[in-house]
Amino acid sequence: MRLLVVEDDPDLNRQLAAALGDAGYAVDRAFDGEEGHFLGNTVPYDAVVLDIGLPRMDGLCVLENWRRAGRTMPVLILTARDRWSDKVQGFDAGADDYVAKPFHMEEVLARLRALLRRAAGHASSELVCGPVRLDTRTGRVSVDGAPVKLTSHEYRLLAYLMHHAGRVVSRAELVEHLYDQDSDRDSNTIEVFVVRLRRKLDCNVIQTVRGLGYLLGPAPEIL
Template identity: 45%
Template sequence: MRLLLVEDDRMIGDSLRSALRLEGHAVDWVRDAAAAEATLSSERFDIVLLDLGLPKGDGLDVLRGLRQRGDRTPAIVLTARDGLGDRVAGLDAGADDYLVKPFELDELNARIRAVLRRHEGRAEPLLRHGAVTLDPATRQVTRDGEPVLLSAREFAVLEALMARPGALLSRAQLEDRLYGWGEEIESNAVSVYIHQLRRKLGADFIQNVRGVGYFVGGGTPKP
C-alpha cells in the first residue's frame, strides 16, 4: 500500500520510512504542514501517518482540511501529545486512530491493518478468494492450505488486488503501491509480478482487461 508519512523529526522519519518499506509499503515522506497539505491535495494515498507538532502549521489543521474537502483517506495521528484533551481533539478532527510516541512498530502495523479493515468495511482480518488466503498480519499466503512463498512486492500487488475483489486496478495504481518518491520504477515490473503470481497461484487467478488493468474475482470488473 502507499503511505504518506508526515513527520518533521529526521531521525524518526527516516527510521519509520525504512521500517515500513521493509514491510513492503511504498512510503512518501514530508516534513512540514504546508508540504503535507499540498501533497494531500494533489495525490492519493491508502493511509496518512500524521505528526501534530509540525513546522509551517499544525497537524490538526492538516487533518481538518483533509476532512473538510471530503477526503476520506484514513489517518493515524503519531504524536508525543499524550493528554486526554489532545487525544479527543485529534479524534474529533477526523483521525481514525491516535498513537502516542514512543511506540512499537508492531503496534503501528497492527493499527494500520485495523484502520484499513474498517475503511474497507470488513471485519475479517484475512483476505480470501477461491483457494487463496492472504494474512496481512503475518504476511503469509496459502493456496489450498499450502504456503506460497512471495517476494515483498509480489505480496504488495496481491494484497492490493485481493483487498478489492472485482475492482480493476491499472498498472499505474499498482505501481503507486510498490514505489515511493525517488524510487526507480522498473520497466514492466507490474507485468513481471503478475506473471509470477499467476505461476504460483494459478493462471486464471488474476485476470486482466487488456490495456486497462488487472482484477481478482469473477464477473464484470469494477472501476
C-alpha cells in the same frame, strides 16, 4: 499499499519508514506540515501516519485541510499530548485513530493494518480469495494451505488486489499505489508482476479485464 509518514523528528521518521517498508508497504516521507499537506493533497495514499506537532503547519491544520478538500484516506495521528481534549481535537479534525508517544512500533503497524482493512471493507486480518490466503499480520501467502514465497513487489501487488477484490483495478492505479515517490515507474512492469504472480499462485484468481485492468476474482460480464 502506499503510505505517507509525516514526522519532523528525523530518527523517528526513518524508523517508521523502515518498519513500514519491511512490512511490505511503499512509503513516502515528509518532515513538516507544508510538505505533508502538499503530498496528501496530490497523491492517492492508502493511509497516512501524521504527527500533530509539526513545524510550518500544525498537524491538526493539515488534517482539517485534507478533510475539507475531500481527502478520505485513513489517518493515524501521532501525539505526545496526553490530555483527553487533545485526542478529541484529533478525532474531530478527521483522524481515524491515534497513538501516543512513546509507542511500540508493532502497535503502529497493527493499527494501520486495521485502518487499511476497514477502509477496504474487510473485518479479518486474513484476506481470502478462492484458494489464496494472505495474512496481513505476518505477510504470509498460501494457496490451498501451501506457502507461496513472493518478492516484495509481488506481495504489494497481491495485497492491493486482495484488499480491493471484486473491483477492476487499472494499471495506472496500481502504479500509484505500489511505488513510492523515489521509484522508477513503468506501467509495463505491472504486467510482468502479474504474470509472475499467476505462475507462483498457479490458480486462476487474477483476471485481465481487457482495456480496463485487473480483477481478483471471477471476471465480470462486460455488456
